[in-house]
Amino acid sequence: MSKSGMQTRRSAVYLLDQVMGEGRLMSEVIGSGALERLEPADRARAQRLAMDTLRGLERADRVLQKHLKKVPALTVQNVLRLGTVELCQGGAAHGVVNDAVEIIAKNKHHAGLKGLVNAVLRKVDADGQAEWDRLRIPRMPKWLRKPLAQAYGSDVMLGIEAAHFNGAPLDLTAKGDAAALADTIGGELLPTGSVRVPVGQQVSALAGYEAGDWWVQDAAAALPAKILNVQAGEKVLDLCAAPGGKTMQMAAAGAEVAAVDDNPSRMARVEENLKRTGLSATLVVGDAMAQQGAYDAILLDAPCSATGTMRRHPDLPFAKDGSEFGDLIGMQEVFLDHALSLLKPGGRLVFCTCSLLPDEGEVQVEESVARWSGVSVDRDAVLIEGVDPDWVTEEGGLRLRPDYWADRGGMDGFYMALLRKA
Template sequence: MERSSSPSSSGVAARRAAVTLLEAVLGRRRTLDEALGAMPEMAARDRGFAHLIAATVLRRLGTLDAVLEPFLRRAPPDAVLHALRTGAAQLLFLGTQPHAAVGETVAAVRTLPKGDSFAGLANAVLRRVAAEGQGTLAGLDGPRLDTPDWLWRSWHAAYGPATARAIAVAHQREAPLDLTLKPGEDGSAWAARLGATLLPTGSLRLPADHAPVRELDGFAEGAWWVQDAAAALPARLLAAKPGERVADLCAAPGGKTAQLAAAGASVTAVERAPDRAGRIGENLARLALAAEIVVADAATWTPSEAFDAVLLDAPCTATGTIRRHPDIARVKRERDVAALAPAQDGLLAAAARMLKQGGRLVYAVCSLEPAEGEGAVARALAAGLPLRPEPFTEAEIAAVAEARTAEGHLRTTPALWPERGGMDGFFAARLVRVAS
């Protein structure tokens, strides 16, 4: 192996920052976005590299630990272990030159508390990973190793072994970028302009190594917004009509609000967190779309008059977004599913109260856990809420027909469209208000 040259301060800073991010996610169960927001100012390139390293470690954590384990006689302190994981991720998955991955990671170890005592260990271990790690990978079941036990069990029970494995395989890859176009924009023309693929659902898809979002054509002029292809489906299935009064509950960051407003509806976006409500306003301003933004808890808020339709994208474990947010698999626990049920139930009851008789409700969650999707709908009906199911028709979900369940709900998973790059996991059901 080529000897490392003197480590660059920039490269060491990025690798040290990646360790800090992993300490926050794995040690304190903070999300990666929260951890990034708490980081000191640093060059955008270093910040981006730190995020990439940390996200790769989180995505391939079980595999990395299996590769490292034979080279460690005993477990080092957590921070040193995180550093070793970052070095191994660079060597095995990010294509970093070995001299840089080893040399600058070892230099980052030296910046840790008592790090000088572990620099030799880090150097020896990472050199062995560089020499032997790729061979070790071939004998490992990466999808299983990289999936927490409770999620593996849940997906096996819900979707069967083949689909559960396909979901885990999809989570090993960084997700592409999907865009929703404003109505009237030419999808084929924008696909050619951006070098994107036009998906059957109408979303545009760019590869994961796309340019920064703000630098893409059409961002400044508000021609589109970022929204996973699956996340764009619930608002489309609500089928808001011009002039209808529509509520978007738990609305941040505003992609679904934008869809409803672009359809011509009179939209009220309800969001509890003031800063997140502010993001909705900023996004709508860029898109030249209008909606009333209400800062309130949707579970207790009372509108001045009933709505024709309500879209409820309820709080959930967000396990359907792991391919975009690999930290979700590490910060969420099995008990979180049950803990969120009261909030989902309360919001469904509130949404029913807001509807006119005959009005329609689309309930959605970006979760792969049945208790948060099908289970929440079943609980609402069992509780006697004045709602009846109205299944989505085959024609309504023709673009992703395999996502229509036997009950007529929508259920996407990252295992769908493997040849196109997959999609997030989403559940949606349509309910209609009946006389109470």
């Protein structure tokens, strides 16, 4: 048994306990330094194990239910869930079961259940994988599935849920020639110009990392800046800018970018990435609503439910319950109105959200155009290279979903539209 393996699995269980017991986002837990005692590779593996467990949680509970007379305490349940997911996805029983037993044996509250954990996981190892493969794709929680099914229909929901279950590949945005980057690292050049990395690659080990030739950015998240299409010398405002992928895209185009976000730690990451890539922008840690001035172009990636990123953040539906939707929608309207007030006459603004909810996308743009005389949606602007015309919505925005490009590994859910000021 590997000591680091046991520590990694125990850390994964801790992450599950925090998400499901305390309602915390995994990024918040990791950002607090809770896993700092682990080596970077073990820390990444703990996070991956926890995410795999969350994606397969419904299946894991179905496999476990026939082996349990009653539901145990959350920590014990999460040890069993983690072990079940590993075993049903081909993990070696010796390491998985032994580590699970030791995790419980060293827990002063649950040490007496180590025999139960051993017995249950041995049974799962015997017949769990065959049952796992027969079970349906895990579904979203009802609080989220219901509004999305109303928006897109049940067939689309099955495709979105399949994309969530499969997880997300890694996409890169090249500072220079994307085709050359794809050739160098053996990646796939996507139709919109992003580079998709083969599964299992370590980011910092990829060619061009130290040289700053690229940065990590989902293919969908790279499109708002492409649609805004800033030009060299333009005065550009990037509101709610962290983690900075769009800032770097616009800086690479030669624009004079002011990037604003109210989160100091996330803005520190933007500064690090700018330094690594050799790009420059003016960074402002502050409130988007406090910004003044007049800009040629503005990119507003508004605060939202982040429901479009669930395939890479499977903790979201467990850490949230949808109660914040109303406040977020109201905030988006206020932010969008303020951003439009900072736009020069003849200027353009891209409004985007990493949300699957139409109320955080299509509806916001429709209502904004109704409120603002002289502001219109430029439908043609979103028809950039690689975009399927069927993704363009009635009001002229671009709706992206995780089930698009399913044969390539999908994309994040996003909405974006370009508004022009007369």
